[in-house]
Amino acid sequence: AQSVTQLDSQVPVFEEAPVELRCNYSSSVSVYLFWYVQYPNQGLQLLLKYLSGSTLVKGINGFEAEFNKSQTSFHLRKPSVHISDTAEYFCAVSDQGTYKYIFGTGTRLKVLA
Amino acid sequence: GAVVSQHPSRVICKSGTSVKIECRSLDFQATTMFWYRQFPKQSLMLMATSNEGSKATYEQGVEKDKFLINHASLTLSTLTVTSAHPEDSSFYICSARGGAGNTIYFGEGSWLTVV
Numbered sequence: 001a002q003s004v005t006q007l008d009s010q011v012p013v014f015e016e017a018p019v020e021l022r023c024n025y026s027s028s029v030s031v032y033l034f035w036y037v038q039y040p041n042q043g044l045q046l047l048l049k050y051l052s053g054s055t056l057v058k059g060i061n062g063f064e065a066e067f068n069k070s071q072t073s074f075h076l077r078k079p080s081v082h083i084s085d086t087a088e089y090f091c092a093v094s095d096q097g098t099y100k101y102i103f104g105t106g107t108r109l110k111v112l113a
Numbered sequence: 114g115a116v117v118s119q120h121p122s123r124v125i126c127k128s129g130t131s132v133k134i135e136c137r138s139l140d141f142q143a144t145t146m147f148w149y150r151q152f153p154k155q156s157l158m159l160m161a162t163s164n165e166g167s168k169a170t171y172e173q174g175v176e177k178d179k180f181l182i183n184h185a186s187l188t189l190s191t192l193t194v195t196s197a198h199p200e201d202s203s204f205y206i207c208s209a210r211g212g213a214g215n216t217i218y219f220g221e222g223s224w225l226t227v228v
Contacts (some may be wrong), residue, residue: 043187099210099217105156
C-alpha cells in the first residue's frame with residue numbers, strides 16, 4: 001500500500017518570493033509521482049509528473065519538483081510566485097500497475113501581495 | 114489533447130432522490146475510469162475503479178448499492194448516487210485511463226448538493 005504525506009496544510013508566502021511545498025510518500029513498489037493544482041471550485045490540473053528518468057521534473061507555470069528516492073520525497077518548488085498561484089496543491093502517487101491515485105491531504109498556497 | 118468531461122458540473126437534489134453523474138472521455142477510449150470524492154477542505158479519496166463491460170471494484174468502506182457505477186462503453190462511465198442524503202454532498206471527480214501511454218486524465222468534477 002502507498003501513502004502520501006503533505007506536511008504543510010497551509011503555506012503563506014509573499015508575491016515574488018520562492019516557495020517549496022513538501023511531499024513525502026511511502027510505498028513498497030515503484031510508483032509514479034504527481035503534483036496537481038486545484039483552483040477554487042474547479043477540478044484538478046496536472047502541474048507535473050515523474051514517471052522515470054531525470055529526477056528533476058519541470059512542469060507548467062514555472063513549477064518544478066525533484067524526486068528523491070532515498071528520502072522518498074517529491075517536493076514542489078517555484079522560484080518566484082504570483083498572486084495567481086494561490087490554490088490548493090495535491091501530491092499524488094500511483095503504483096505502476098493499477099493507475100489508482102493516492103492523494104495527499106493538500107497544501108493551500110496563499111500568495112500575499 | 115485528451116479531455117475528460119463530467120456532467121453535470123453542479124447539481125442540487127432533494128434528500129431521498131437519486132442523481133446520476135456522467136464521465137466521458139472525449140477523444141480516446143478509456144478501458145478504465147476511476148471515481149473519487151472530495152469533502153470540503155479535504156483530500157480526494159478513491160471510491161471505485163470502473164472497468165468497461167464488467168462490475169466496478171469498490172474501495173473499502175464505499176457502499177456499492179448506494180454508489181452505482183456503470184461503464185457501459187469505452188467512453189462513458191456513470192456514477193449514480195441513490196437515495197441521496199445531505200452527507201453525500203461532495204465534489205465527485207472522475208479520471209480516465211487511455212490515450213497515448215495509458216495516461217490518466219481527470220475530469221472537471223461535479224459538485225453535488227443534497228438538500
